[in-house]
Amino acid sequence: MKRLFFLFVVMLCILVGSSSFAAWNETTVRKGQPELLKSVIEKASTTKNAVVVFDLDSTLLDARLRSLRIYHEYGSQFNIPELFNVERRNVAGWNFRDHFLSSGMKKDLALKLDEEIKTFWKPRFFSNEYVANYDIPLPGALDYVNTIYKTGANIVYITGRNDDLKTGTIATLKHFGFPINVARTTLIMKPAKLVQKTEGYTHEKQSQIDEDYKITATKKAKAIGNVIAVFDNEPTHINLYSDQFQGATVVFVDTDTSPLKTKPYSTLPVINGWLMK
Known part of the structure; x- marks a missing residue:
């Protein structure tokens, strides 16, 4: 019985660790x-x-509001309502995918957007306009x-x-x-x-x-x-x-x-x- 309990604890730790995200x-x-x-x-x-x-x-x-604004703009422009579920608390670290997954987005869409949004995000995030307006x-x-x-x-x-x-x-x-x-x-x-x-x-x-x-x-x-x-x-x-x-x-x-x-x-x-x- 003790062995089974030990294995359960180990598996639980693995599952929790695999689903964790960077945290602010x-x-x-x-x-x-x-x-x-x-x-x-x-x-x-x-x-x-x-x-x-x-x-x-x-x-x-x-600077999280900068990224958040860009995600919402992308969602609006390309009709992706799931991006509006991303909140400031989800924006921790620099991994787009983790931002999306921690907001409850489905994995296949998060992986797809992780690649697609980069060229949209970069020129906006590193711009004087967004720095001045959202930080x-x-x-x-x-x-x-x-x-x-x-x-x-x-x-x-x-x-x-x-x-x-x-x-x-x-x-x-x-x-x-x-x-x-x-x-x-x-x-x-x-x-x-x-x-x-x-x-x-x-x-x-x-x-x-x-x-x-x-x-x-x-x-x-x-x-x-x-x-x-x-x-x-x-x-x-x-x-x-x-x-x-x-x-x-x-x-x-x-x-x-x-x-x-x-x-x-x-x-x-x-x-x-x-x-x-």
Whole structure:
């Protein structure tokens, strides 16, 4: 009897694992999060020429509505009502198929759309129009960045977005009230030529090229002042920042990550958003 029960548990685990999808970790107040965020504010207030570095996508901004809008447009244009069942909570990770399947779509249609929608999605998702109109701040992000800025610290945004999206990115930040294009603010974006170079590469190869870009970006941040804190949602990036910014508070923002197996260093502090109460 015990053997049968054991086999049942094993099979259940296999079935659950095979049907699981990437999940976006919604904003919560993680244990120790308020104290950590407040400590960075305090450090920014007391450090001469302090610099605080923020990533954008899935760190300060939620870009899921961009994809959601594109899915709904495609469904409307090509008469696919099932796409209207996809909600923001289904858009986690970068796998179209998983977005569709987690919304309850039948597997054959999800697989078909996974291939068909790519050429429709890409030029829209990576456009200034969609960036400016559909990206929104994560809860608490705007207040936190402005609180840091008011201490007199420098704000540096380091993003993997290519510089072709600069217009839309600045428009988004300005629209919601983030400090940008004013004194003590810097936006560092990936050169568009570098993005074009990685097209068709594996996630691992793209990650290595992205890492090289991030190292260049860290040098720019260091040249601005004393980097006291860094926030990013990608394990590969946050680990690199931990290596590059010795003495800084390097924080993993646990929201959504790319499909790599890298884990953040176990010694790094973790937050689930920007709320402090």
